[in-house]
Amino acid sequence: MFRLRVTFDGEVVLDVEPVFGYLHRGTEKLAEERTYVQVVTLTDRLDYVSAMTNNLAYVRAVEKLAGIEVPERAKYLRVISSELQRIASHLIATGFLLQELGAFATPLMYCFRERERILELFEMLCGARITVSYMRPGGVLQDAPEDFWPALDELVKAMPQYIEELEGLITSNEIVLARTKDVGVLTAEKAINASVTGPMLRATGVQWDLRKADPHEVYDRVEFDVPIGAIGDTYDRYLVRVQEMRQSLRIIEQCVKQIPKGDIRSRTAYFIRPPVGDAYGAVESPKGELGFYLVSDGGIAPYRCKIRSPSFINLTVLRDLLAGWKMADLIIIFGSTDIVLGEVDR
Amino acid sequence: MYGAGMAKGLLVTMKNFVKPDRMFTVQYPDRKVSPTELAKMSGVGVFTFMRKNPKTAFKAMTGQMTVPARLKQHPRFRGEEFTWYEQRCTGCASCAKYCPLGIIRIVTSPSGEQVQEGQKYHLDVFDIDIGRCMFCGLCVEACPYDALHMGSGFEEGKYRRKDLVVTVDRLKSQPKHPSTWFRPQIQGKEGYHPHGEKDVTWQEAGRHEQPSRKHQEEKWAKR
Amino acid sequence: MEGQAVKAGFDFLGIYGFFDGLMPESLDWLAFLVAGFILAFAIINALVVSTAVYTWFERRALGKFQSRLGPNRWGPFGLLQPIADVVKFMSKEDTVPDGADRQVFTLAPIVFVATGFLVFALIPLGSNDWLSRLNIGLVFIIAVTSVNTLAIFMAGWSSRNKYAMFGAMRGVAMLISYEVPMALAIAAVALASQSLSTYTVVTNQEVPFMLVMPLAFFIFVAAASAEMSRTPFDLIESESELGSGYHTEYSGMKFALFQLAEFMAPIIVSCIVATLFLSGWRGWGPIPGQVWFILKALVVLCALLWFRATWPRLRVDQIMEFAWKGLFPLSLLNLFAVATEIQLLRDPVTGALTDSDMWAMAAINWAITGIVFLAVSRMFARKQLQRPLPKPSPLANMGAEAE
Numbered sequence: 017m018f019r020l021r022v023t024f025d026g027e028v029v030l031d032v033e034p035v036f037g038y039l040h041r042g043t044e045k046l047a048e049e050r051t052y053v054q055v056v057t058l059t060d061r062l063d064y065v066s067a068m069t070n071n072l073a074y075v076r077a078v079e080k081l082a083g084i085e086v087p088e089r090a091k092y093l094r095v096i097s098s099e100l101q102r103i104a105s106h107l108i109a110t111g112f113l114l115q116e117l118g119a120f121a122t123p124l125m126y127c128f129r130e131r132e133r134i135l136e137l138f139e140m141l142c143g144a145r146i147t148v149s150y151m152r153p154g155g156v157l158q159d160a161p162e163d164f165w166p167a168l169d170e171l172v173k174a175m176p177q178y179i180e181e182l183e184g185l186i187t188s189n190e191i192v193l194a195r196t197k198d199v200g201v202l203t204a205e206k207a208i209n210a211s212v213t214g215p216m217l218r219a220t221g222v223q224w225d226l227r228k229a230d231p232h233e234v235y236d237r238v239e240f241d242v243p244i245g246a247i248g249d250t251y252d253r254y255l256v257r258v259q260e261m262r263q264s265l266r267i268i269e270q271c272v273k274q275i276p277k278g279d280i281r282s283r284t285a286y287f288i289r290p291p292v293g294d295a296y297g298a299v300e301s302p303k304g305e306l307g308f309y310l311v312s313d314g315g316i317a318p319y320r321c322k323i324r325s326p327s328f329i330n331l332t333v334l335r336d337l338l339a340g341w342k343m344a345d346l347i348i349i350f351g352s353t354d355i356v357l358g359e360v361d362r
Numbered sequence: 363m364y365g366a367g368m369a370k371g372l373l374v375t376m377k378n379f380v381k382p383d384r385m386f387t388v389q390y391p392d393r394k395v396s397p398t399e400l401a402k403m404s405g406v407g408v409f410t411f412m413r414k415n416p417k418t419a420f421k422a423m424t425g426q427m428t429v430p431a432r433l434k435q436h437p438r439f440r441g442e443e444f445t446w447y448e449q450r451c452t453g454c455a456s457c458a459k460y461c462p463l464g465i466i467r468i469v470t471s472p473s474g475e476q477v478q479e480g481q482k483y484h485l486d487v488f489d490i491d492i493g494r495c496m497f498c499g500l501c502v503e504a505c506p507y508d509a510l511h512m513g514s515g516f517e518e519g520k521y522r523r524k525d526l527v528v529t530v531d532r533l534k535s536q537p538k539h540p541s542t543w544f545r546p547q548i549q550g551k552e553g554y555h556p557h558g559e560k561d562v563t564w565q566e567a568g569r570h571e572q573p574s575r576k577h578q579e580e581k582w583a584k585r
Numbered sequence: 586m587e588g589q590a591v592k593a594g595f596d597f598l599g600i601y602g603f604f605d606g607l608m609p610e611s612l613d614w615l616a617f618l619v620a621g622f623i624l625a626f627a628i629i630n631a632l633v634v635s636t637a638v639y640t641w642f643e644r645r646a647l648g649k650f651q652s653r654l655g656p657n658r659w660g661p662f663g664l665l666q667p668i669a670d671v672v673k674f675m676s677k678e679d680t681v682p683d684g685a686d687r688q689v690f691t692l693a694p695i696v697f698v699a700t701g702f703l704v705f706a707l708i709p710l711g712s713n714d715w716l717s718r719l720n721i722g723l724v725f726i727i728a729v730t731s732v733n734t735l736a737i738f739m740a741g742w743s744s745r746n747k748y749a750m751f752g753a754m755r756g757v758a759m760l761i762s763y764e765v766p767m768a769l770a771i772a773a774v775a776l777a778s779q780s781l782s783t784y785t786v787v788t789n790q791e792v793p794f795m796l797v798m799p800l801a802f803f804i805f806v807a808a809a810s811a812e813m814s815r816t817p818f819d820l821i822e823s824e825s826e827l828g829s830g831y832h833t834e835y836s837g838m839k840f841a842l843f844q845l846a847e848f849m850a851p852i853i854v855s856c857i858v859a860t861l862f863l864s865g866w867r868g869w870g871p872i873p874g875q876v877w878f879i880l881k882a883l884v885v886l887c888a889l890l891w892f893r894a895t896w897p898r899l900r901v902d903q904i905m906e907f908a909w910k911g912l913f914p915l916s917l918l919n920l921f922a923v924a925t926e927i928q929l930l931r932d933p934v935t936g937a938l939t940d941s942d943m944w945a946m947a948a949i950n951w952a953i954t955g956i957v958f959l960a961v962s963r964m965f966a967r968k969q970l971q972r973p974l975p976k977p978s979p980l981a982n983m984g985a986e987a988e
Contacts, residue, residue, distance in 0.1 A: 027901070114897060117897035117898065118816065118817075118819070118897045118898030119816075119895070119896065119897035119898075120647070120816060120893060120894065121651060122647075122650055122651050122894050122895060125651035125652055125653060126651070126652065129652050185895070189896070189897070191817055191896050191897050191898070191899055192897060194899065194900075194903055195897065195899065195900060195903075221975060221976060221977065222977070223977040243975075244975045244977060245975055246973045246974065246975040246976070247973070342900065342901070342902070344820070344900040344901065345900070
């Protein structure tokens with residue numbers, strides 16, 4: 017659902033013109049006709065690969081707007097689900113990068129196999145695997161069932177070995193190195209000027225992560241590192257994503273130890289009526305900084321909901337990234353930017 | 363050593379080839395069985411089974427016998443059907459009000475029941491359009507009387523779009539195996555699983571009992 | 586140098602002898618013709634059926650590598666899947682694009698398939714195989730596999746589709762570059778076995794040539810993978826880049842012929858490798874020669890499948906670089922080394938090579954291979970794996986620790 021009009025000279029790319037909008041569903045307009053809780057179901061479908069972080073970004077914006085407090089246990093559950101979602105999304109990014117490299121679906125199948133385990137955990141939490149609608153303004157919807165915690169422990173124990181295996185298959189493979197090293201280099205200045213965020217920015221060497229810069233939920237109570245890359249080429253982006261998976265596992269382990277008992281949702285009205293004003297709530301989604309700008313006029317539905325989608329903004333550097341490379345590299349560089357069309361088109 | 367990375371990749375693939383617990387495919391709707399499995403399912407030894415049903419055993423050995431297979435689902439799975447208890451429903455239409463897509467259509471008429479408590483309406487029309495539903499469960503979250511629950515099934519394919527509308531008759535006559543999503547009282551029930559045989563009665567489905575007539579009279583009428 | 590008398594399971598001489606006895610003396614050639622025709626018919630049928638079974642095998646094996654089942658619906662374990670595929674191909678409309686060169690369009694898949702069958706004529710299947718005794722066998726193999734290139738170009742050109750043409754051009758460039766190392770590796774084999782006939786290559790191969798010339802083995806396998814366009818060199822059918830490459834416009838039975846040729850290629854290459862480098866039908870004990878041959882070909886086939894399941898593909902210019910800067914000098918080095926060793930080690934009177942000569946050559950060649958690999962690692966690996974350490978950029982940071 018993404019069209020790239022490319023001008024070639026033999027095999028070398030001269031100019032690139034992205035054409036998108038094929039998946040436009042009018043989310044921002046629809047949000048004006050839905051109440052604040054109903055919009056949560058709309059946000060699932062933005063970046064359909066990482067639904068929990070979409071929910072979280074929107075719900076943060078609503079809580080800022082209406083001044084709703086969130087109980088502790090809900091915060092920990094939110095962080096656990098966000099980090100699980102980050103692992104799932106990076107698995108898809110890595111798997112599809114290798115599929116475009118031509119590894120005939122083998123690493124893709126391995127990544128999907130591991131993602132299945134995470135989706136089973138989501139099914140335990142909230143009944144759905146991908147379109148979760150798990151968060152609500154004021155907390156999360158439901159507490160985790162008893163069989164969630166042993167399953168989560170099992171996953172956290174098994175994943176590091178699996179990530180090792182994936183790295184063994186890819187990281188030192190000479191063919192992957194030959195194809196992705198120094199390919200599609202993005203410099204730090206260009207990235208910051210184009211307001212690129214997420215793993216693409218961190219691969220260029222800029223250490224900017226919204227979880228540390230503007231800690232929300234319980235990110236200031238857990239210890240984790242923010243991996244950065246050296247040059248900003250495709251190989252760096254892949255490495256940053258793999259290391260972020262490891263850091264997410266670290267966060268989950270600490271949250272499981274620290275989580276208190278208690279309420280999971282503070283009492284709010286069915287139809288929330290925030291005071292007149294506006295608020296911007298952002299989280300670090302696996303693709304970058306996902307932000308919701310909500311304007312309220314005192315009614316039950318937002319007056320305006322503007323979505324700052326990371327994939328859309330990361331797309332704008334494509335022309336700089338791609339110029340001068342060959343056709344085979346085009347596919348790989350495009351795959352490493354990891355855009356999801358649901359977010360780009362909303 | 364140049365080429366060591368590629369060799370490491372080969373070892374990883376071989377590891378996945380050889381280990382039997384790496385096979386992840388779940389076969390649906392039916393999967394092929396061997397004679398040993400069939401024998402175990404009918405509870406007899408393998409050779410007794412092969413002697414008693416030679417044709418089936420032969421088909422199983424050549425890989426042609428299939429048994430229906432179910433996917434593993436958590437009891438909390440939000441399926442594509444709804445479970446509705448008409449004894450609990452009062453026709454308040456909160457579910458219709460809360461649905462983000464507006465696909466629930468409710469037409470009620472006075473029924474004359476429980477007039478003292480505020481009159482439970484009789485539902486003439488209660489249509490849920492599964493063709494448009496996104497199964498978000500906001501209607502289930504909204505129901506104050508715990509009358510509407512999500513189901514666990516998902517085999518709802520029909521040939522015509524208008525057959526996808528679930529009417530009140532179907533909701534009344536369906537077997538009641540609600541999913542435990544947003545219903546902690548059903549989840550706490552001993553050994554309940556939506557795919558099991560146990561039904562959930564309308565008294566068990568709610569968070570609290572409906573107050574009895576005597577209690578209501580004592581509280582309100584005889585003050 | 587007489588090979589061990591392995592009991593042939595299927596007596597090839599039988600058919601020839603039968604017809605020979607039947608015909609009068611003057612019609613000797615007719616006996617050979619009829620017997621050869623029957624044997625060729627049997628072999629071609631066996632080859633096509635084994636290709637069909639190989640498609641099933643490859644899909645199931647790839648599935649197992651990827652933690653999923655392969656085809657498992659049609660027939661027990663999915664064994665009837667090739668039949669379902671054939672039915673599907675036959676039921677498709679046979680389109681020819683408007684303005685395409687019709688004769689060339691139809692001829693391309695036929696040429697592609699025919700070269701595979703032709704090569705198989707030279708593979709000795711047993712110690713008394715009389716059909717494969719062409720005295721210029723190795724040259725024939727090289728020549729016929731070159732016609733592959735022509736078939737691909739015919740397909741791309743006659744489709745009148747710029748993507749097909751694109752894929753065909755890249756394919757042709759790759760294929761002709763890899764013929765040179767392949768031919769040089771075969772030349773080394775010809776030197777060591779002192780004849781160009783494949784039959785004599787096997788009978789003179791007391792020690793498998795894979796042990797004697799490991800470098801030639803490696804070069805040949807790499808070059809043959811490229812000739813077959815299998816991963817990691819399968820750029821001409823890289824679906825993620827090019828639509829479908831040179832066979833974009835084909836459908837129906839013509840496309841089925843392309844698929845047949847594509848899946849037949851690994852089988853043929855495995856048989857050639859088994860013949861040239863793994864000493865063909867030679868083996869021990871009561872197991873007949875044909876079974877040994879099939880086992881060896883299967884091992885090579887499974888190895889090729891393993892490589893396909895694991896590695897991603899290289900880019901076009903990297904493939905050309907690998908051919909001209911990598912394999913070509915190595916094959917020259919190998920040829921030079923083998924020729925020098927043979928000149929020094931062979932018997933000055935008869936010119937024959939004994940077993941112990943072969944083992945001496947093996948030792949020297951393995952040493953050379955080891956040195957070459959170490960030298961290449963020194964030169965390339967350090968450049969490849971060297972990356973600067975990540976330093977947080979001063980443009981924006983949060984004061985957090987670096988990775």
